[in-house]
Amino acid sequence: MTSGVGEPLKRARRWHIAVFLAPAVLIYTAIMIVPLFATLFLALFQRVEGQQIFVGIANFATLFGDPRWAASFWNALWNNTWFFIVHMLVQNPIGILLAAILSNPSLRLRGFYRTAIFIPTILSFVIVGFVWKLILSPLWGVAPSMLDAIGLRHLFSPWLGQEGSALTALALISVWQFVGIPMMLIYAALLSIPDEVIEAAECDGLTGFKQFWKIQLPLVLPTVGIVGILTFVGNFNAFDLVYVSQGAQAGPNYATDLLGTFLYRTFFGFQLQLGDRNMGATIASVMFFIILAGVSIYLFLIQTRLRRYQF
Amino acid sequence: MQGYKGYLLGATGALALGLAASSLLAQETTLTIESWRNDDLSIWQDTLIPAFEAEHPDINLEFTPTAPTEYNAALNAKLEAGSAGDLITCRPFDASLALFEQGYLAPLDDLEGMANFSDVAKSAWNTDDGATPFCVPMASVIHGFIYNADAFAELGLEEPETLEEFYALLDAIKEDGGYVPMAMGTVDQWEAATMGYQNIGPNYWMGEEGRLALISGEQSLTDEPWVAPYRELAKWGEYLGDGFEAQSYPDSQNLFTLGRAAIYPAGSWEIALFEEQADFEMGAFPPPVVNEGDTCYISDHTDIGIGMNAATDNPEAARTFLNWVASPEFASLYSNALPGFFALSNEPVSLENDLAQEFVSWREECESTIRSTYAILSRGTPNLENETWNASANVINGTETPEDAAARLQDGLASWYEPQQGE
Incomplete structure (x- = not known):
């Protein structure tokens, strides 16, 4: 003891x-x-x-060295990058804007708008792809007849069937579907800003757009960063929308081929093309490394420099 | 009491056994058929099986289809496990060839019924040297053009025979403006290749002659017979509907069956659906020839066959059935039950469906061939069939010239197919 x-x-x-x-x-x-x-x-x-x-890295050598494989790969990678750029330039700014409007206490029917804008996010890709194909259909679509009604029919063209516009059209459809996610995340972040900060800003004469730009946006930047990285990961894994609306051949002329559809065709095969599991796995690995690199850049270079505020 | 009961039981037991034994003696072999044709279940049960069993009362047939998408995998698993049926419905070309090479399908070179088929009909289920067939051909689909006969009558038009007449016809419909001249879209790509390139192509590469020359390496895809069909396709764009670049396969079908388009580049499998949906008269014409009097060639593409499981316990019964499948009787029953899928035996079949009869009658006038890209040439990467989809759609869209498309396909094929690598 x-x-x-x-x-x-x-x-x-x-x-x-x-x-x-x-x-x-x-x-x-x-x-x-x-x-x-x-x-x-x-x-x-x-x-x-x-x-x-x-075979060691021979598959990677084929993917980057064989002119045919390399052409398909770089085409898919560039398409994917463009898909991502459209999301970053359209989806996220609109998401931030919608969140800012929604967080304005004088707006009525806020709950309704929030739900209406968020609903497409929970729809299946199959439905979204099919609905938009119908809307944009040159034969029975609403888009050509609506443009016709206001005398702008000449502006319509079969966007999903043209090499120049198909990918952008699909990216915008995807933006329509997913704009609710950045909106919700940023909306939540905006709500967590204490009223005192806003009031103090108003006392200093900062109101309206200036207030948003100088006070609210800097405070939600970490969330905007998260939204950016979610968009990046989501876009570089994208596959469903293209598969549903353009098929696994990602036409016209591979203009909408993303890494995901390229992987699918290679791994599982398509029509008379037999699947090649090893080359498929090679593409999947490269996709993994691309996403890993993107996330690492964000984590080590961007996130550490973002300033956080504690209330 | 006890003893009496026991005796009774024993007697009934003996009787039952005796009955069972006698029924066993009188017959009876049961053959199971593996298939992916879910849709045909009622045709087999109501038409084909009763017809066969009436002739061969000692053989029972059981048709056990699997879903089309699962068929190949399910069949492979059953064959490996030794539990597959006696008769096996064969996919065309490499899928069945692989089963034969692994020893799962029995060779049928000595089956008497095989004499009823032409070499083209057998080509989908033959070894590469053409010596050993392993499935009895059941049906093919034929390409051509289906047209709205009411619209033709209204505009005073007639079926074209030559290329010149074909374009004159299209111009006339276009000029009238009431109908879209041709219903086809390019967004799904396979329509452009299958109903476009493979439909009109055989007239240029002379059917089997060109197809075999391409396989042996004597011709290449940049030769005139293979580029010319693309030149024709390049002209099609202006006769298709507004925005055809984004028109899908169901869009094209609806455009035609709703009576808004005059001509539909078709495969015969459309017949049943079109007959059901269209409320106007329809007719069909084969792909037009270049000059009047030229031999015509049609794509009579083998699609479904049936073979024998090498491990079956009843090879004799199975062979009896396969001989029946090769007979004109089966050909007539099958083709009539499924308009648009034509039995392949040499004996001409008469069909009750007029449109189907029209398609099958071309076999008499024209030479048959199969789609050029299906046998052997699509074994490597890049895959010739899939690239042909892409090239045909590009050419019709006007985003690639026929010559460029052909050169690209030839490059791709030569990159892995040895006979095309010469010089």
Whole structure:
């Protein structure tokens, strides 16, 4: 009893930590980490006479070195980049603008607008693709007849069927569908700005647009950053909308081919083209590295420089 | 008491056994058919199976289809496990060839019924050297043009025979302005290749002659017979509907069946649907020839066949059935039940559906061939069939010249197909 003071307390083993973490760790490992590494692994093999043979980085060399593969890849990568640029230039500014308007307390029917703008986000790609194909259809679409009604029929063209406009049209459809997400995130961030800050600004004579520009926007910048990175990851994984509206061949003339559709055609095959799992895995790996690089740049170069305010 | 009961039980048991044994002796082989043709279930059960069983009471047939998208995978798994049916419906070309090479399909070179088929009909289920067929051809689809006969009568137009007449016809419809001359879109791409290039092409590359020359490397895709169809397609754009670049396959079908378009570049599989939906008279003409009196060629593309599981317990019964499939009787039953899918035997079949009869009658006047890109030439990357979709759509859209498209396809093919790499 007397010696109890100097003796270190025997630490209880905290089994419960491991027990509580186990389900998440196991499930995440089984459905995310293992398939990820399996894909990276598969990219290092090639099927030769029915056998999987280790070929090192030969598949990557083919993807970047063979003129045909490289042309398809760079085409898909550029299309993907353009898809992302359209989202960054259209979706996110509109999202911020809508959030700013919604957070204005004098606006009536706020709940209705918020819900109406957010609803397309929860629709399936199949529905969105199909509805917009119908709207833009040169034969039965609403778009040509509406333009006709105001005498601007000549402005209509079959956008989804033209090489120059198909990808931009699809990107704008995607923007229409997903603009609710940046709006909601930024709206939430705007609501968390304390009233005192706004009142103080008003006392200093900052109102309206200036107030938004100088006070609110800087305060929600970290959220805008998150929205940007979500857009990046989402866009570089995009596949569904193109597949639904243009098919796996991503026409016209591969003008809407994204990395996702390129991967799909290669991995699973299409029509008479048999699937090539190894080249497919190679493309999937490259997509992973691109997204990893993008996220890393954000995390290490941008996020660390963003200034945060605590209230 | 107890003993008496036991005796009774024993007697009934013996009787039952005796009955079972006698029915076993009288017959009876059951053959199971694997297929992806869900849609044809009622045709098999109501028409084909009763007809066969009436002739062969000792053989029972069971038709067990799987969903089309699952068929290949399900069949492979069953074949590996040894639980597949006795008879196997064959996909055309490489999918079935692979099964044969793995020993799952029995060779049928000694089946008497095979004599009823031409080489073209057998080409989809043959070894590359053409020596060993392994499936009995069941049906093909034929390409041509379906037209709105009421519209033709209204405008005083007639079926064209030559290319010149064809364009004169299209110009006349265009000038009248009441109908879209031709219903086709390019956004789905395969319409442009299948109903465009493969439809009119055989007249230029002389059907089988050109197709085989391309496979052997004697001709190339940049030769005139292969570029000329693209030159024709390049002219089609101005006769298609407004905004055809974004017109999908169902759009084209509706445009025609609603009576807004006069001509539909078609495959015969459309017949059943069109008959159901269109409320006007329809007619059909084969792809027009270049000069009057030229031999005409049609794409009579083999689509479905049936073979024998090499591991079947009842090879004799299965062969009996396959011989029946090769007979004119089956040809007539099948083609009439499914208008637009034509049995492939040499014997001419008479069909009750006029439009289908029109299509199948071209076999008498014209030479048959299959789609040029399907056999052998689509085994590598880039895939010739898929690239042909792209090229045909580009050419009709006017975004690539016929010559450029042909040169690109030839480059792609030569990059992996040895016979095309010569010189």
